Amino acid sequence: MSDKEPGKKPNTAGLRGQVAGETALCTVGKTGAGLTYRGYDITALADNAQFEEVAYLLLRGKLPKRQELDDYKKKLSSLRALPDALKKVLEQIPKDAHPMDVMRTGCSMLGNLETEADFSEQDDKIDRMLAVFPSIITYWYRFAHEGVRIETDSDSDSIGGHFLELLHGKKPNELHERVMNVSLILYAEHEFNASTFTARVCASTLSDIHSCVTGAIGTLRGPLHGGANEAAMELIQRFKTPDEAEKGLMGMLERKEKIMGFGHAIYRESDPRNAIIKQWAEKLSQEVGDTVLYPVSVRCEEVMWREKKLFCNADFFHASAYHFMGIPTELFTPIFVMSRVSGWTAHVKEQRANNRIIRPSADYTGPDHSEWLPIDQRP
Numbered sequence: 001m002s003d004k005e006p007g008k009k010p011n012t013a014g015l016r017g018q019v020a021g022e023t024a025l026c027t028v029g030k031t032g033a034g035l036t037y038r039g040y041d042i043t044a045l046a047d048n049a050q051f052e053e054v055a056y057l058l059l060r061g062k063l064p065k066r067q068e069l070d071d072y073k074k075k076l077s078s079l080r081a082l083p084d085a086l087k088k089v090l091e092q093i094p095k096d097a098h099p100m101d102v103m104r105t106g107c108s109m110l111g112n113l114e115t116e117a118d119f120s121e122q123d124d125k126i127d128r129m130l131a132v133f134p135s136i137i138t139y140w141y142r143f144a145h146e147g148v149r150i151e152t153d154s155d156s157d158s159i160g161g162h163f164l165e166l167l168h169g170k171k172p173n174e175l176h177e178r179v180m181n182v183s184l185i186l187y188a189e190h191e192f193n194a195s196t197f198t199a200r201v202c203a204s205t206l207s208d209i210h211s212c213v214t215g216a217i218g219t220l221r222g223p224l225h226g227g228a229n230e231a232a233m234e235l236i237q238r239f240k241t242p243d244e245a246e247k248g249l250m251g252m253l254e255r256k257e258k259i260m261g262f263g264h265a266i267y268r269e270s271d272p273r274n275a276i277i278k279q280w281a282e283k284l285s286q287e288v289g290d291t292v293l294y295p296v297s298v299r300c301e302e303v304m305w306r307e308k309k310l311f312c313n314a315d316f317f318h319a320s321a322y323h324f325m326g327i328p329t330e331l332f333t334p335i336f337v338m339s340r341v342s343g344w345t346a347h348v349k350e351q352r353a354n355n356r357i358i359r360p361s362a363d364y365t366g367p368d369h370s371e372w373l374p375i376d377q378r379p
């Protein structure tokens with residue numbers, strides 16, 4: 001049922017439709033605009049930009065010139081090493097831990113070792129997180145699963161290429177590096193989504209940058225938000241053919257189950273990131289000779305639109321795209337973190353620059369007055 005029906009009171013649960021602040025970073029679902037970062041259309045960015053260029057745009061307020069981008073990438077490449085104390089902590093985390101919990105702990109530990117003493121340090125702390133997050137997740141993953149202590153530098157000058165190189169122990173091919181770059185751009189920023197709002201609430205108390213990002217990681221972890229890309233993978237892997245997928249989805253819809261990777265809190269007809277990642281998923285599917293996952297994903301998309309007018313969000317085709325590049329499913333959401341840390345921290349900077357503590361009100365629904373009873377007289 002649409003909230004827009006005449007006479008129907010809008011459903012504002014989940015703060016839907018409420019303006020909770022200002023931002024110059026991003027528009028989501030604005031009529032005719034789709035998704036923009038500082039006014040740049042997401043398609044133009046995904047077609048032309050490097051992720052580091054987009055991070056610079058979000059964090060420094062303008063696209064870098066050639067020399068500025070070269071310097072920025074050099075700086076990020078120089079910040080990839082893990083402190084020994086952080087390696088020790090990562091080595092304690094069990095193999096069956098969720099990698100998002102590893103990211104959360106990794107970020108928090110980094111905040112203990114390299115604390116932001118003063119907001120004047122924020123840009124350096126942010127650059128460090130952008131540079132070191134791929135090292136945190138791949139160091140833990142390969143230590144926990146293969147028992148190796150990897151070196152965390154690589155020849156790759158891009159964050160996406162660097163991640164793949166550390167994960168697989170070899171340089172990625174051009175297509176994979178390109179897709180990682182596009183993926184990181186698509187996930188970089190999305191206005192007042194739940195994890196970004198978490199970061200801003202934390203920032204509004206004048207807390208430190210690692211606390212803001214640690215809280216945001218915890219919020220992104222849930223399957224209704226970033227965790228949906230992993231859940232989407234689990235879904236599509238259940239089906240061996242498109243017909244099986246159709247039957248399976250129809251059953252799930254009948255049982256009123258949530259289908260992960262579909263729907264959105266703000267977009268109503270499509271998520272502009274989907275068309276972009278879908279094209280790349282198709283290219284990757286051809287590269288690996290896949291005849292199952294991509295056609296199954298396409299059928300899921302058709303069925304969900306036909307039955308419920310629900311469309312794929314950014315997460316759905318990311319699942320098969322990442323899978324085709326040999327990325328383990330449980331690392332999908334940490335990749336989202338490696339990207340969204342740019343958006344989160346750009347929002348923290350924006351909040352700090354014009355701050356008032358975020359403290360909304362609640363409609364009280366409890367009893368009017370409760371009479372105190374001593375403990376042994378309580379019913």
Ligand SMILES: CC(=O)SCCNC(=O)CCNC(=O)[C@H](O)C(C)(C)COP(=O)(O)OP(=O)(O)OC[C@H]1O[C@@H](n2cnc3c(N)ncnc32)[C@H](O)[C@@H]1OP(=O)(O)O
Pocket residue numbers: 001223224225226228257258259260261262263264265266310313314315
């Ligand atoms: C990068 C990202 O974070 S994108 C989001 C990733 N999350 C997912 O993919 C999880 C699956 N999707 C969902 O749970 C939801 O669509 C959300 C959380 C993204 C948005 O939630 P809401 O804003 O509450 O959705 P919305 O108001 O559009 O829901 C309308 C109706 O469609 C249903 N619906 C929405 N998405 C789905 C879905 N994926 N599967 C089945 N039904 C759905 C809702 O249950 C609701 O039904 P109701 O009116 O009977 O209660």
Ligand SMILES: O=C([O-])CC(=O)C(=O)O
Pocket residue numbers: 028187189190192193194225265266313314
């Ligand atoms: O905007 C949202 O609610 C969720 C989302 O798509 C994102 O954070 O990328």
